[in-house]
Amino acid sequence: xxxxxxxxxxxxxxxxxxxxxxxxxxxxxxxxxxxxxxxxxxxxxxxxxxxxxxxxxxxxxxxxxxxxxxxxxxxxxxxxxxxxxxxxxxxxxxxxxxxxxxxxxxxxxxxxxxxxxxxxxxxxxxxxxxxxxxxxxxxxxxxxxxxxxxxxxxxxxxxxxxxxxxxxxxxxxxxxxxxxxxxxxxxxxxxxxxxxxxxxxxxxxxxxxxxxxxxxxxxxxxxxxxxxxxxxxxxxxxxxxxxxxxxxxxxxxxxxx
Amino acid sequence: xxxxxxxxxxxxxxxxxxxxxxxxxxxxxxxxxxxxxxxxxxxxxxxxxxxxxxxxxxxxxxxxxxxxxxxxxxxxxxxxxxxxxxxxxxxxxxxxxxxxxxxxxxxxxxxxx
Numbered sequence: 004x005x006x007x008x009x010x011x012x013x014x015x016x017x018x019x020x021x022x023x024x025x026x027x028x029x030x031x032x033x034x035x036x037x038x039x040x041x042x043x044x045x046x047x048x049x050x051x052x053x054x055x056x057x058x059x060x061x062x063x064x065x066x067x068x069x070x071x072x073x074x075x076x077x078x079x080x081x082x083x084x085x086x087x088x089x090x091x092x093x094x095x096x097x098x099x100x101x102x103x104x105x106x107x108x109x110x111x112x113x114x115x116x117x118x119x120x121x122x123x124x125x126x127x128x129x130x131x132x133x134x135x136x137x138x139x140x141x142x143x144x145x146x147x148x149x150x151x152x153x154x155x156x157x158x159x160x161x162x163x164x165x166x167x168x169x170x171x172x173x174x175x176x177x178x179x180x181x182x183x184x185x186x187x188x189x190x191x192x193x194x195x196x197x198x199x200x201x202x203x204x205x206x207x208x209x210x211x212x213x214x215x216x217x218x219x220x221x222x223x224x225x226x227x228x229x230x231x232x233x234x235x236x237x238x239x240x241x242x243x244x245x246x247x248x249x250x251x252x253x254x255x256x257x258x259x260x
Numbered sequence: 261x262x263x264x265x266x267x268x269x270x271x272x273x274x275x276x277x278x279x280x281x282x283x284x285x286x287x288x289x290x291x292x293x294x295x296x297x298x299x300x301x302x303x304x305x306x307x308x309x310x311x312x313x314x315x316x317x318x319x320x321x322x323x324x325x326x327x328x329x330x331x332x333x334x335x336x337x338x339x340x341x342x343x344x345x346x347x348x349x350x351x352x353x354x355x356x357x358x359x360x361x362x363x364x365x366x367x368x369x370x371x372x373x
Contacts, residue, residue: 105284218311
């Protein structure tokens with residue numbers, strides 16, 4: 004009875020209820036983003052195992068940190084016997100990249116009136132994948148549907164990360180090297196494609212391009228500080244350059260005059 | 261198996277990580293989403309992510325160090341090519357990239373970088 008399906012008018016993106024938006028986020032999280040996230044945390048789980056820690060160390064780290072670079076730094080620095088102050092500063096530095104992500108996602112998450120303390124809970128779910136995907140999906144979602152989508156998506160990925168950590172821990176000794184290689188490469192490959200998909204508009208193209216070019220040399224010279232410097236410098240330069248056409252036209256006009 | 265020290269690392273690490281997010285919430289209240297400041301921070305966010313990804317591909321730490329730079333770049337190029345050939349199918353692109361990396365690593369071997 005294919006004819007009957009026209010009665011079930013497909014709800015446009017604007018008609019989503021909060022529950023539908025939440026489940027939309029869950030579904031999105033169970034797709035490719037979840038696969039990538041799970042694979043990345045498989046790698047972290049096996050790192051925890053090879054550092055001779057218990058499974059709980061990995062699970063607590065993933066649950067409370069949920070930002071892979073900082074988690075890896077924590078496990079590795081602990082192995083070298085670094086002081087707690089060093090560990091704290093290194094992790095703070097490694098995760099400072101989350102700050103601009105939270106700053107730019109928070110306003111669109113909490114447009115509707117919610118208790119302020121909840122903003123601090125939502126922020127824990129902001130990470131690279133949730134940021135990129137949310138920014139991409141938000142324009143097609145009604146403002147009231149954005150937070151439920153984000154929560155469905157973020158909570159799903161958070162659980163997948165925990166499962167990935169546990170499975171990676173259990174399989175640490177069993178995984179053949181090519182599989183491990185593939186799992187580890189999945190993350191940069193996926194993020195590259197996400198960023199390439201976001202190459203829209205002069206400002207973003209410049210910011211992404213300049214960041215990719217200035218990042219590696221600055222990181223080689225200055226480590227994590229180099230990463231932050233590359234972000235701020237390339238981002239600022241992108242803003243300045245993306246305004247150039249107006250100024251060029253103005254100076255051309257001035258030249259003619 | 262664990263000395264108590266690692267739990268302090270987890271506590272300090274968790275607090276340090278959450279501090280970056282909480283700072284974002286506190287500061288975001290003073291940020292106008294339509295303002296120039298917002299565009300600037302957004303550009304910094306994209307530049308930071310691009311720098312991070314470039315680092316992971318060009319200067320990897322850990323297992324990926326065993327692969328050659330040329331292999332990683334070829335794998336990324338294969339992924340990007342498939343991405344655009346398949347009307348931006350990320351899944352197909354990711355598979356193409358992984359197959360390329362695995363194939364090249366098997367051919368070249370980890371020693372020949």
